[in-house]
Amino acid sequence: MMLRLLLILAVTSLIQAAPNERFVEETSPSNVYRVVEGPLTWNDAKAKCEAMDCKLAQPKSVQANDALKALLVKGYYWLGITDLNHEGRFTYYTDDQDIVYDNWNAGVPNNGNGTEHCANVILHSTFNYSTWFTSNCSEVNEGGICECRTSGASGDPHMRTFDGRAYTFQGICWYTLFKDCTDKSRFDVTIMFEPREDSTPDQVRTRTIAFNVTVGNQYAIVNGLDVTTGSTGGKMTDAKVITIQQEDKNIKLHFTSKNTTFSFNWTLRLHALDVSYNGSFYKGKLCGLMGNADGDTRNDFQNPDRSIAKDVLEFGESWKVNDKKCF
Ligand SMILES: [Ca+2]
Ligand SMILES: [Ca+2]
Structure with a gap:
């Protein structure tokens, strides 16, 4: 009972903490990006976003990508982009449409050792750059970025x-x-x-x-x-x-x-x-x-x-x- 209460309290405080967020004004109604902190696998991050009635982020423009980058502290954060359904062809996981914008790092995506099917964005702590990479979807990242309607x-x-x-x-x-x-x-x-x-x-x-x-x-x-x-x-x-x-x-x-x-x-x-x-x-x-x-x-x-x-x-x-x- 105590554990359950603690769990409920923990979940409530997560929601009320209203993770740092940033509006994206390109759509109507606007989207807002929210960071969920991990460690999280791609599926964990997706579930966390969906629990807030959001989806894993799918930035479709430079402005959207900039808004998302501005939220990152340091490390890797999952995006809602994957080639799980067809190797080498990255799509938005919600509708399987081909991505219309990307910010891949040079040489990415390359499927790594054959198991990299989920996209993430990194804020590099030393070089202060942020580009997209791919990882094994079951690896844990620092967190994920959710895209929510305001x-x-x-x-x-x-x-x-x-x-x-x-x-x-x-x-x-x-x-x-x-x-x-x-x-x-x-x-x-x-x-x-x-x-x-x-x-x-x-x-x-x-x-x-x-x-x-x-x-x-x-x-x-x-x-x-x-x-x-x-x-x-x-x-x-x-x-x-x-x-x-x-x-x-x-x-x-x-x-x-x-x-x-x-x-x-x-x-x-x-x-x-x-x-x-x-x-x-x-x-x-x-x-x-x-x-x-x-x-x-x-x-x-x-x-x-x-x-x-x-x-x-x-x-x-x-x-x-x-x-x-x-x-
Ligand atoms: Ca109500
Ligand atoms: Ca792949």
Whole structure:
């Protein structure tokens, strides 16, 4: 019993530790790379990624590969690329498609002594380079790199809750993306959707154009690439200030409440807002379009009164912010 409890604790802390991660903005919804530390065989690494509803990484561009390399400390980390199915022809393990990008080290892949069928990426400690190699899949590496879809709003807009439930919702104007649903609500995040030009009377399509973060008496409104921050003059809370970094057409925003850090990555080009958090206090205590973050996808469509909505439309519309004007 004790051992079992310890094991559960160990697994929980692994998840909550939110391993170092890096967003990849080339896809919509965006991917995020996360390192799982080993020692791990290729199958171990694959299983660890899949347990987080992710897959072993399949970088398909220089940018993606750079994002992944930036996470490495030192050593070999598994990738989701293999020639197990057909010697010499490397494919993505999830769909067996030929790889479209590679960063092989010179002379690789060469199948080593005839047993090297799984790709890994190394950060060389002495020479400070990182390229791809192959190994025997049952060897242990320092870890693996997982590729995960992020939560948030993107594209049409496609929504993905904190617990990983994906859905499409076509609301117009402001909605509660998520908020602190405890009695002492410390923050809320709202998001604005507008109709896209390619909408027809029969089918409205929308996109995300702005979001608003309010933490205690501080707020930040991000509208396209315009950022407005200020104070509502209300009471101070224990929540820390909102921090914002702007890089080209991309805005990163963070805030911390109750030892939990919420991170936003806004990519204007894709109209994609990715959200993640690190910390355990808000498990099951959030509400809004991103669900309650209790780890269970089935109860994510809750209305503000906590009843389960009968469909996506009812759920989405129940989170409309009625006292807020559209731009
Ligand atoms: Ca091989
Ligand atoms: Ca849930």
